[in-house]
Amino acid sequence: METKLDRRSFLRVTGTALGIGALYSVFPTLTRSAGAGAEGITRTLAELNGEAPAPFSFIQLSDTHVGFNGPPDPLGTKAFENAVATINGLKHRPDLVIVTGDLTHDADSPDEHAKRFKLFKEISGKIGRGAQIKVVPGENDAALDGGDMFRQFMGPTHYSFDHRGVHFIALDNVSAGRPAVGAEQLAWMKSDLARFPKTAPIIVFTHRPLFDLKPEWEWFTSDGDDVMNALAPYENVTVLYGHIHRENFHQAGTTKMYAARSLIFAFPDPVTAPAKKPAPFDKAQPFKNLGIRRINGNARGGDLQIEEVELATAEYSGTVGMDQMLKHGSNDAKDE
Amino acid sequence: MKTSIIKNKIVTAALLAGACAIAIATVAPKTRVASADVNPANPKVIEITAEKFDFTPNEITLKKGEPVILRVTSADRVHGFMSKPLKFDTDIAVGKTTDITVTPDAAGDYTVICDHYCGTGHGSMKMNVTVVE
Secondary structure, three states: OOOOOHHHHOEEOOOOEEOOOEEEEOOOOOOOOOHHHHHHHHHHHHHHHHHOOOEEEEEOOOOEOOOOOOOEOOOOHHHHHHHHHHHOOOOOOOOOEEOOOEEEEOOOOHHHHHHHHHHHHHOOOOOOOOOEEEEOOOOOHHHOOHHHHHHHHHOOOOOOEOOOEOOOOOOOOOOOOOOOOOHHHHHHHHHHOOOOOOOEEEEEEEOOOOOOOOOOOOEEOOOHHHHHHHHHHEEEEEEOOOOOOOOOEEEEOOEEEEEOOOOOOOOOOOOOOOOOOOOOOOOOOOOOOOOOEEOOOOOOOOOOOEEEEEEHHHHOOHHHHHHHHHHOOOOOOOOO | OOEEEEEEOOHHHHHHHHHHHHHHOOOOOOEEEEEEOOOOOEEEEEEEEEEEEEEEEEEEEOOOOOOEEEEEEEEEOOOEEOOOOOEEEEEEEEOOOEEEEOOOOOOOOEEEEOOOOOOOOHHHHHEEEEEEE
């Protein structure tokens, strides 16, 4: 028997990729609301996913660029380390953290690049209580070697998994060298999705935007329309991405797409800025524009409660603290 | 705007050597080429070389409605050559030449970027195209 479901009663992915990361609260309202249909869908998804949807939260981090160390931001991995500490300080720690690419900053030397991957794993490994960490590559990680080193250190560049009843798809739109997903991966994604009903909760995470946000800044995916067309029949799709080092929200049909800030420096507003130049480092506010936004939904799908969580800078306050922060070498500082 | 791309036409070693010689002039100074006196039946050819992390020339001027062939080669590795408003997006491989026929239909300033990641300076690899009436 086909179970029909009102979208409003199905799932709410509440969240927006802001701050140094974003805490997403997933509220499958059917688990809280009464109704035989809701129970039926819960059972259906439990059979499909092996796990029925349940409320949960997760974190998105993006563009940690481990190895980047110089103008405009001389702080190296400090914001990343601070983000990890912030996550570990949450009262209710998430059991899932996704990272949407550019884990490392590219390096000419493979040995140096390998060191950067090791450092990324060392820092991210401090996220406590056994949280799963799921990653996709950015062009800095995987575009020069087709993703070989990324696979060596982090695993496959695209894959899918189920988490608490939500289907996650990690999409690689960088390792071809070009901003593209490619026919082979697209076919895999379609096949992966085929077993799900059109109402299934799906979260796609990738590095570049899947739409033409600002092509002349390389903020696009050349076959993004093909990906979106494949996702279009599904009613509950959220896309999380990075690459643009700033917040952004875009909706295509019922699919909502959120970009996260980076953990290294911000890029300007693509609508008003004449060029893609990193925001200058502000010594007085070293983590300006960085922080966690915590989003809490409610079971009835009412107004969202949004709470900004700034990165603490107390430990670096004063001249001594700033000098400590600025004691990094300087190397390849580029605009991305 | 009509655009056609003839990919990967193999050139002779002599032509390639010529392209590499052009590409030796690398960083920063602006190099300009303008199209003029074009016969639509025999479009003017503008030769462009891609090399980390520049296009040479990095500024060209075209006339609205007049076809021109952008003949692009790479001196070092694969690069991209992309402009959404001018309607081309292709890879430029070493040892081959790519002809892109463009007939701009609107005056304005356009940016062509390398959209095949080529290293840490990749983000600054671009060329300006001015289309005049």
